[in-house]
Amino acid sequence: MKAPANFIVSPRWLVSVVPKRAPLENYSLVVQSGKISDVLPAPEAEQKYQGLPKYELKDHLLIPGLINMHGHAAMTLLRGYADDLPLMQWLQEEIWPAETRWVDAQFVRDGTSLAISEMLLSGTTTFSDQYFFPGSTAEAAIEAGMRCQIASPVLEFPSNWAKDAKDYLQKGLDLRDEFRPHSLIEIASGPHAPYTVSDNTLSEIAKYSNELQSNIQVHLHESAQEIEDSIKEFGKRPIQRLYDLGLLGPNTQCVHMTQLIADDMDLLEKTNTSVVHCPSSNLKLANGFCPVKELTDRGINVCIGTDGAASNNSLDLLAEIRMASLLAKGHSGDPTILDAVSSLECATINAARALGMEDQLGSLEVGKQADMVAIKLDSPESTPIYNPISQLIYSANSSNFSHSWIQGKLVMEDRKLTNLHLPSITKRARHWAERIRGASND
Template sequence: MPAPQAVDLLISARWVVPIRPANTVLEHYSLAITGNRITALLPTAEALDRFAPRQHIELANHALLPGLINMHGHAAMTLFRGLADDLPLMTWLQEHIWPAEARWVNDEFSEDGVTLAIAEMILGGTTFFSDMYFFPDATARVASKYQMRTQICFPVLDFPTNWARDASDYIHKGIKLHDDYRDSQYVFTAFGPHAPYTVSDGPMKEVVTLAAQLDIPVQIHLHETAFEVTEAEKATGKRPIRRLYELGLLTERTQCVHMTQVSKDDLALLQETGAHVVHCPESNLKLASGFCPVDQLQKGGVNVCIGTDGAASNNDLDLLGEVRTAALLAKAVSGNAAALNAFEALEMATINGAVALGLADCLGSLEPGKWADVIAIDLSGVETQPVYHPASQIVYATPAQRVTHSWIGGKLQLDNRRLVNIDIHAVREKAAQWAARIHRNEAQAD
């Protein structure tokens, strides 16, 4: 018999939901990891013969999954969580969120808000998050510091904000950010033209050209509400997605966030271009924005992934909870209880995100050669007894607090619910300090 092969880490678990192959649950399997990559996934009995691991972790009641991919959010907005709730969208934006952003958002705010968001996301099983917010350099810096993976969609807008003066300033700063993180395995950059109604044709065209040159994704809020679509139709005679298509913005690198309004023609444009949809069900519910027809999109061959959106409109960054909402909502919206089954719901939060990012070779499933971004979920809680179908239990019955372990690129991030790299007490204290400042200011303004 050949000598056992040295590996850095062997994780043996009761169940593994590898996502690829699809619709699969493996029992008593082990994941071998060397450096930052998966070496093998095989029955535990075989793994113990074949490998000599430097470290062996046994998880007797747990399921291993690929790390979750949160495809849309505004991480620093965690510091505005619960600041203004239960308001109509435009009141919420114009009277609360935009003034608060103008008053408070700077580099320091972003650093503290993003740290809070990363702590919450790791505790909930997310190992990759996409972000679109001002001060993307702060987001990139913090993600890099904690070795959390992120897609930074640097914003592009027609009007000035605390971060940039005009469209060309946004683009210039964004390209600099892209250059700074060109070789990073943690920080990936993308264009983030905010929405059709905040970016005019000139900057949109520039984004089209540069995104093609750099071969990086474009993420945009699109068809979030019926109001957005009817206003655009009144002003231009076109639905926003048609305008983007004509500008050349819709490609297989494009991630369309929300899409609660999908006509036959809209669906045809998504199908023709291979653009992806990022579904944010809880934000859409909370802001009464509408319902994304996930079942219809999936049956039409459109890749649909999932995001939480910012904590100010959710109000958490719990992607497992989001997956559950998506699975339930897809059934209600389509009138079909078979829509978006448990495996498909988990794919939205893993491999579909990886595909939209253009990183499916590295992320989204537990397959040899991919990055070792792995989470463990404890299924011994009373709420998941008995376990007939682990994938169903994870989607329909498991709270985020049952995520016990997380590795990003083979490095331990969450160790039996303890954050390895982030000082949670300091994070709490900073959040409380910001809340005190913001609250005092709001009270004075009243």
């Protein structure tokens, strides 16, 4: 059927996340003009909305679309390019030189389309990104009909995209103006990390973001070396430095946060700053553990990101949620931490809160945007079902996500992406890899 504007979805189970954490069985959800207009028992919907087109999803669980809070989408083109190295060596000897040689607007466009395909097929409807040529990222997202926060990168050193901090800042402001009309795109500021951005520039970012009420996303406390170097150079821990420069607050998202002492957590708590946990990337680069139990015990908002495909190497957020849940239990010695529902909250309502979009995203509530995904739970690994949320988090495979809507528009139907031509996207990615591989064999 041609995707209708107003329709009903009748899944076997529905988890709204808010207000109800428990699954609803045999409920229907009604979408009108891109928003959720009703959630009610299926027989009542049958009566009340006669004639509306209906998606009957008899073996499916419907949940809010997953929100991947941190990544570098275009780096899918460097997936598997360099593995098994410490963070600084990986960056300085492998990633940064490869980026200098290859990254341009087309690289970003092609790599982002590949990333978006992977994310849509695994249940993600919103992603946050931080990479060069962010205009190309935004264009790829718009083409796919995907929602995106773009943290426009800021560094002190030149890249193929900008020449110095001032240039990065100006380009970020221009980007804001350019994509203002697009409701799927939110432009934020992305100071790369405390060790690549000066005090002056960080203060500028704090000032702009405060004036524009825009979000900030920064890599922070990613490795032990970052803390050591900061104490040597500035006489304080990185998070203290950001706090002193006015960078922390409810609009700020700190990514990684593996090296935390009580004083650091006091600052997060006091300023209502969000943490983006990227467990696979932290494990792969052997950077340490984000203390999720201590953070959540303090009421600090924790969400989840995959990080880029060069350091994960997968953008499967469902797998990342499972990793976060298991790791939190193993690391804290407390199996009750990040139970299935709380884990799902991290990737839905907590992420919406971090984005400042809690009133629009992150749950299947009346009045919110119809960003939602359905997963089919009839395969062997999902059978039998006592609790569909347990099944989703602990055993389901993300290749069973079947349908996805963003702003009420169908972007995946029976695993077919409606706006993208996947064979051409994978073909372009393979072509890039041939060029990159060919050059490194010279």
